[in-house]
Amino acid sequence: MVETKIRVLVAKPGLDGHDRGAKTVASVLRDRGMEVVYTGLHQTPEMIAEAAMQEDVDVVGLSILSGAHMELFPRVRDELVKRGMGHVLLVGGGIIPSDDMRKLESAGFAKLFGPGTRTDDIGAYIEAEMAKRRARNAAS
Amino acid sequence: MRPARGTAVPAPGTACSPRSSKPLKDQxxxxxxxxxxxxxxxxxxxxARAISWAENGSPEFAGFLREVYATVGRAWRTGVTGPPGAGKSTLVNELAKVLRARARTVGILAVDPSSPITGGALLGDRIRMEERTSDPGVYIRSMASRxxxxxxxxxxxxxxxxxxxxGIDEILLETVGVGQAxxxxxxxxxxxxxxxxxGAGDGIQAMKAGILEVADVLVVNKVDLPGSDRLLLDLEEAAHIRxxxxxxxxxxxxxxxxxxxxGIEDVVAALERHRQHLEAAGLDxxxxxxxxxxxxxxxxxxLGAALWSExxxxxxxxxxxAAGRTPYDVVDELAAALVGALRGAG
Structure with missing residues (x-):
């Protein structure tokens, strides 16, 4: 009777009051059968990493529209690693120039999603990545 | 099965490496x-991982509990229930604040509903507990009802x-807020x-809902709103009648x-009185x-699952x-055969 769900933390780091995108993504992931923890606005990197650890999530999704992604996203990653959570699937989205996306994707972020992304693509990406990881864990 | 991270990838040549001949149980x-x-x-x-095992029904939880069971029983467990919107999360956050001020460590378990259609869940109770997130004396976990x-x-x-x-002193278990479960x-x-x-129904509603049967402490939240005096009186009367x-x-x-x-100190005082009452009445x-x-x-x-399948x-x-018997006759026959077999064996 083992029942494993994909657990996701959706978080908004920094001083950015727009969470419609984050809420939309959270709802879409829930509708795909995931358990989504949403922590609300104005989170520090420490708060996000702490919540991810206490909730034992598989995925952390960051949403940012303020332009501070190159400052805040790496700090979230560092705080996660500090808490032994370097294994989570780390994704992000928002108004992020493509150069910055590439930099983040070579610095611990699995994937960044920009404006115009279809929400189903985000869900499908997470499911495919989690399936790969679980297959790897089962084999080891 | 999700192996514990950190211990999941063993060094080559250790007991649970992929080529190991050790049985699965040892791994x-x-x-x-x-x-x-x-x-x-x-x-x-x-x-956090132990709780994931519990949630997933993973077989590792039984082994984990066996190891730590001797230390279970020191925490005080308070269940917080009530209809949606009554203020459960906000109250839990405030209770945690008062308990922390008294140097008690706090664990919060917040249950939110899973969708019966997709099985997914949106767990949002942490939003109202944000002040507690960075407190090392607090652990917060969201749980979907599944x-x-x-x-x-x-x-x-x-x-x-x-x-x-x-080793946490106080556990606050917040429920979904609807239904018999x-x-x-x-x-x-x-x-x-x-x-x-x-504003969410009168005292009669409260009596109908059966909450008086389970409540050890009744709290009227948003007591500054109109109608609260009446609700307080209704509940007191209903509690006495019962x-x-x-x-x-x-x-x-x-x-x-x-x-x-x-008014949070008053709520904590009422919880403490109930604790003292139970301790005096024989908590063990x-x-x-x-x-x-x-x-x-x-x-x-x-047993039900085993009897049904194996x-x-x-x-x-x-x-x-298929032979046209009624459901109750089928149950009677199956139960009689099972009970007979047990008597024979005993």
Whole structure:
């Protein structure tokens, strides 16, 4: 009777009051059968990493529209690693120039999603990545 | 099965490496022992993983609980229930603040509903507990109800055991707020706090809903809103009608405004009075009975499943029903055969 769900933390780091995108993504992931923890606005990197650890999530999704992604996203990653959570699937989205996306994707972020992304693509990406990881864990 | 991270990828050549000839059970033991060591060292991540095992019904949880069971029983468990919007999360956050000011460590388990259609869940209780996130003396975990009644009460009770064994003083278990399953969940706690608010029905509604049967402490939240005086009186009267002369504990009715941090000390005082009452009345016996009920629940679940599949009851039932028998006649026949076999064996 083992029942494993994909657990996701959706978080908004920094001083950015727009969470419609984050809420939309959270709802879409829930509708795909995931358990989504949403922590609300104005989170520090420490708060996000702490919540991810206490909730034992598989995925952390960051949403940012303020332009501070190159400052805040790496700090979230560092705080996660500090808490032994370097294994989570780390994704992000928002108004992020493509150069910055590439930099983040070579610095611990699995994937960044920009404006115009279809929400189903985000869900499908997470499911495919989690399936790969679980297959790897089962084999080891 | 999700192996514990950190212990999941063994160094080559160790007991549980992929080419190891050790049986699976030993590998599972290694995972459990690794987690128990980190748990005992006070790593919250290890507590979090133990709770995931409990939620998922993973077989590792039984091994984990065996290792730490001797330290279970020190925490006080308060269940917080009440209709949606009554202010459960806000009150839990305020209770945690007062308890922390008294140097008590706090574990919060917040249950939100799973969608019956997709099985997914949006867990948003942390938003109202944000101030507590960076406090090292607090652990917060969101849990989805995942549909099945028995499953949730087992997972919630197991999660409470894990938080308790971790050495946390006070556990606040916040429920979804709707339906009969609530009572199974709060039955795993020592004190049940029911929170209501004015404008959501009168005292008769409260009596109908059956909350007086489970409440040890009744809280009227948003007490600054119109209608709260009436609700306070109605509840006090209903509590007396039900309990006076029949039980040694009459649930006190306390007003507060959690959103304004008012009256929380009174709620904590009422919770402490109930704790003192239970301790004087014989807490060990009460808790022992709850463990017995837990064994009965899990045993029924497991035996029922085993009888149905491996025991062939499902197949027999189909045959008998196909022969035109009524459902109750089928149950009678199957039960009589099973009980007869047990008597014969005994």
């Amino acid at each position: 599972a033991d290694t995972v459990v022992n690794g987690l128990v060591a980190r748990f005992r060292a006070g790593e919250k991540a290890a507590l 549909g099945s009644h028995g499953g949730l009460s087992r997972a919630a009770s197991d999660a409470c055991d894990a938080i308790d064994a971790f 609530e009572y199974d969940v709060v039955s795993a706690t020592d004190t049940v706090l029911v929170v209501l608010c004015p 309990h006076a002369g029949r039980s040694a504990w009459i649930p006190p009715v306390v007003g507060c405004s959690a959103g304004k941090s008012q 016996a009460v808790r022992a009975e709850k463990r017995v009920a837990q064994v009965q629940r899990v045993l029924q679940e497991r 025991g062939g009851q499902g197949r027999r039932a189909r045959t008998l029903l």
